[in-house]
Amino acid sequence: MAEHIGQRIAARRRARRMTQADLAREAHVSLPMIKGCERGVRSPGPSTLEAIAAALGVDASRLDPAHVGTSRRVHAALPSISAAIAGYELALDPAGRPLDQLRKDIDDAVGWRLAAQYGLIATHGPKLLGDALAYLHSASGAHSEEAARLVVAAARTADAVAYKFGAHDLSARLIDVMRWAAGQSKDPDLSTSVAYVRAETFLAARAYRAGHLALERALDVGPAPNTVRSMATLGALHMRTAVVAARAGSAEAAYSHLNEARTLAQDVPEGIYLGTSFGPSNVRVHEVAVSVSLGRDHIGRALDVAREWSPGREIPAERRSGFWIEVARAQLWSGNPDEAFKCLREARKHAPQHVREHPWAREDIGKIRRLKRADATSLTSYGEWIDAI
The missing domain is CATH 1.10.260.40 (lambda repressor-like DNA-binding domains)
Incomplete structure (x- = not known):
């Protein structure tokens, strides 16, 4: 074999x-x-x-x-992730690997998250999170700043599988760990990056008005945009706030935050900053997300972006995949199921695990099959793969 x-x-x-x-x-x-x-x-x-x-x-x-498939192993790993953070504020066992190795392994794990490689996270995430917490409890002085960043990165990696696979209570607990770790640090950029992740809690609960207010407050106390990293973390938070505001039905606020992100991106090279992808291309991706989140009356803007541009390898695989899922929904709403299916196939090329767990992709492929009313082999095969049939 x-x-x-x-x-x-x-x-x-x-x-x-x-x-x-x-x-x-x-x-x-x-x-x-x-x-x-x-x-x-x-x-x-x-x-x-x-x-x-x-x-x-x-x-x-x-x-x-x-x-x-991935799902069975991810769900089997969730109790181990939960156990790793059960006493996160307590100093228990020492880290099981040297600091240099911990740094490298967490860098690798951030790469897995950005590439939507959830199986690797399920396999290695719980122990990695435990070791990061152990290092933070033993660190002192200048090392505490790095330790806090490592815990946030490890918890955020574990959160990727918790959130994507529907364990939203565990996701909220992991975000609490991130907020606690960021509080051990004096790095305002780190707190801003955690506020970005915290938006997941509001999105999962569909508590969009509360989420909009919480993110606005995080922006109010955010760092001054005087370094590339601070501009990137602020810009990313503006992008996320734009999406949440759009879900709350506030078009004016959504486009205002998107414009703030676009202005900041002018001085920021495309890249990964404290685990979040930001830059001009990311702003264009979020322009589509905001338009789709605002609903059918705004999808023309999403389709205009997709006609002129598509994300390249400067964007992580998971975000490229998300772009095509958003465009697929816009195409479906505009009455183009064939184009919507093309977009979903494109999304699968970039991050299959992400597409398979995305509720919109599963919902939309079911709608496309009903609209087409034809048992096309490729469409049925896709539906079976994504468990929509």
């Missing part, structure tokens, strides 16, 4: 014109692992297989028909 998996990996990689080094980098796994898999001398575990599949833009079952 390992040999057949390796052959499928190699065939997909060549079809996408990727080198083995390209695939290793995109999948966040070692080059020897890729080479060994393709030669059939190594067999990837479930999380590694999913990481490789995500980098190739296919579901893992296309590489290994025996693969049972």
Whole structure:
């Protein structure tokens, strides 16, 4: 079986014109692992297989028909994540890895989150979070600042699977850990980045008015935009506030915050700042999100953006995928189910695990099937893959 998996990996990689080094980098796994898999001398575990599949833009079952999917393993890992933060304010065991290794592993985990590689997070996230908390409890002086950032990054990585897989109570607890850790720091940018993540709680509860007010208050006490990092964290928070304001039905506030983000992005290179992607391209992605969040009367703006531009590799895979899911909804609302389906297929190419767990994607593929009234093989296959049938 390992040999057949390796052959499928190699065939997909060549079809996408990727080198083995390209695939290793995109999948966040070692080059020897890729080479060994393709030669059939190594067999990837479930999380590694999913990481490789995500980098190739296919579901893992296309590489290994025996693969049972990510969801079961993620749900099995949620109790371990919960246990890791049960006594987060207490100093318990020492960290199980040296600081240099902890830094590297958390950097890798941030990459998994941005690439929507949830299987890897489920496998490694609980222990990583426990070690980050242990380091914060043992740190002192200048090391406390770094320790707080590591805890926020580790908790945010774990939160990615909690939030995406519907464990919203656990997600809220992880955000409390982030807020607590940021409070141990004197870094206002870190608190601003945590306020960005906290918006998930309001989005999950559909408490949009409360979320809008909370994010406005976070912006009021945010850092002065006098460094690239502070401009990026503020800009990202303005983007998130724009979406929440749009969900609350306040078009004026939504577009005002989007314009603030656009102004800040003029002086910020596209990149990742304290774990959040920000820059001019991200603002365009959020222009689509705001338009769709405001509803049918605003979708023309989303479609105008999509006609002129689409995100490239300067944007993380999960956010590229989200862009196409948003455009698919706009296309569906405008009466173009064929174009909507094309967008959902494009979204799947960028982050299959993200699409599979996205409620809009599942809902919209069901609507497209009903509108088409034809049992097209590709449409039915997509619906079965995303569990919409």
